[in-house]
Amino acid sequence: MVNFKIADESLASKGDEALYIAENKMPVTAGIIRKRFEEEKPLKGIKIAGCLHVTKETANLALTLQAGGAEVYLCGSNPLSTQDDVAAALIKKGINVFAWHGNTDEEFYWCIRECLKENPNILIDDGADMIVTAHKDFPELIENGTIIACQEETTTGVKRFQAMEKQGKLKVPLFPVNDARCKNQFDNELGTGQGVVAAIYGMHVLFAGKNVIVAGFGHCSSGMALRARGLGANVIVTEVDPIKALQAKFAGYQVMPIADALPIADIILTATGCKHVIAPTKEMFDKLKDGVILGNLGHFDIEIPTKELYEYAKEITPIRSDVEELLMPNGKKVYLLAKGRLANLVLSEGHPAEVMDMSFGLQSLMSEYIVKNKESFKPGMINIPVKIDDQVGFLKLQSMGVKIDTLTEEQYNYIHGFEEGT
Numbered sequence: 001m002v003n004f005k006i007a008d009e010s011l012a013s014k015g016d017e018a019l020y021i022a023e024n025k026m027p028v029t030a031g032i033i034r035k036r037f038e039e040e041k042p043l044k045g046i047k048i049a050g051c052l053h054v055t056k057e058t059a060n061l062a063l064t065l066q067a068g069g070a071e072v073y074l075c076g077s078n079p080l081s082t083q084d085d086v087a088a089a090l091i092k093k094g095i096n097v098f099a100w101h102g103n104t105d106e107e108f109y110w111c112i113r114e115c116l117k118e119n120p121n122i123l124i125d126d127g128a129d130m131i132v133t134a135h136k137d138f139p140e141l142i143e144n145g146t147i148i149a150c151q152e153e154t155t156t157g158v159k160r161f162q163a164m165e166k167q168g169k170l171k172v173p174l175f176p177v178n179d180a181r182c183k184n185q186f187d188n189e190l191g192t193g194q195g196v197v198a199a200i201y202g203m204h205v206l207f208a209g210k211n212v213i214v215a216g217f218g219h220c221s222s223g224m225a226l227r228a229r230g231l232g233a234n235v236i237v238t239e240v241d242p243i244k245a246l247q248a249k250f251a252g253y254q255v256m257p258i259a260d261a262l263p264i265a266d267i268i269l270t271a272t273g274c275k276h277v278i279a280p281t282k283e284m285f286d287k288l289k290d291g292v293i294l295g296n297l298g299h300f301d302i303e304i305p306t307k308e309l310y311e312y313a314k315e316i317t318p319i320r321s322d323v324e325e326l327l328m329p330n331g332k333k334v335y336l337l338a339k340g341r342l343a344n345l346v347l348s349e350g351h352p353a354e355v356m357d358m359s360f361g362l363q364s365l366m367s368e369y370i371v372k373n374k375e376s377f378k379p380g381m382i383n384i385p386v387k388i389d390d391q392v393g394f395l396k397l398q399s400m401g402v403k404i405d406t407l408t409e410e411q412y413n414y415i416h417g418f419e420e421g422t
């Protein structure tokens with residue numbers, strides 16, 4: 001029996017169309033790996049709970065895990081990113097889903113708890129909320145060994161787990177899938193990078209000639225800066241890390257403190273993982289240019305100080321789906337995308353299937369790896385095996401019909417030796 005709470009079951013056929021589009025663009029996850037999983041059933045008898053954006057790409061991950069024999073439970077990793085048609089299609093295919101677009105914070109955690117109540121063996125998180133909830137509310141699942149190991153999809157989640165581990169509070173083996181090369185060099189750079197189009201979906205704005213501020217210059221934000229420049233914007237980068245600031249400068253961007261950038265910014269896009277990228281003060285808010293568009297592409301809604309902006313605004317008017325106009329006390333208008341939540345997921349449909357194919361290929365193979373090696377893990381962060389990272393890379397190349405060279409024995413010995421010099 002499928003267990004679920006979703007918005008509208010009648011959206012299933014629309015969801016099927018979305019799933020089909022993604023499936024065709026995910027030859028690794030929905031093709032090669034799914035086919036092998038169907039034959040070998042490496043996840044037989046295993047329950048997997050995913051706290052992930054409920055998108056057509058995540059749906060294909062869920063179906064691959066199911067093909068491998070797992071019983072799959074899914075809840076959303078953000079209150080606004082669930083695609084209700086996808087959720088409807090999934091329950092018809094036997095995936096247990098607790099997610100709907102626009103759930104409250106309380107409902108969000110209720111959905112997580114519904115998944116945890118099912119005694120899952122593997123948790124796949126995106127942002128750490130599910131695994132942190134397991135530690136707080138379901139410690140017995142950790143203590144009695146029901147949870148074998150966990151996987152984390154995003155940078156913000158990995159940072160939270162690093163903090164937990166430092167404080168001795170991380171009680172499960174944790175694989176930071178985000179940190180694998182096949183994840184962060186593609187999903188983060190290309191996926192979040194292309195997410196700048198959320199500002200176009202939201203306001204149908206022209207980037208050419210605009211001053212676009214990109215906060216941060218990590219994997220995600222450097223991708224965003226590149227794509228915004230490609231659209232013809234004058235990109236200004238803000239940073240706190242001297243090396244990343246230098247990288248931005250040498251890549252040809254202007255670099256300056258955010259306080260200096262605010263008065264000239266037409267669009268401000270954040271993906272730093274840090275809170276209050278714009279300090280929540282009257283002085284900073286008054287600096288914002290009339291008509292500025294504010295969009296966050298980072299995991300949580302604290303990068304743009306949404307709560308404080310709402311409190312400071314004289315009027316808040318929803319002007320279209322997921323876009324609000326804030327009238328500031330000085331008469332200027334500010335346009336906020338997606339209530340400060342990930343605009344790339346809320347206004348657009350999330351990262352394209354082609355890159356999610358690699359992230360979710362890793363999640364699939366890591367689930368298999370966890371089951372195969374379940375006796376050998378200790379609590380704490382454990383790197384993704386290079387072999388699995390490489391395997392996803394090879395599978396992706398194979399699916400694209402791209403061949404590469406292999407080291408000869410002589411080359412291998414040279415590269416791993418020190419004897420040969422001048």
Ligand code: RBV
Pocket residue numbers: 053055056057058077126127153154155187191299345349350351352353356359
């Ligand atoms: N993300 N998922 C999607 N289409 O399902 N798009 C983005 C999708 C993930 C991405 O891996 C990123 O690390 C995370 O969302 C941020 O919450």
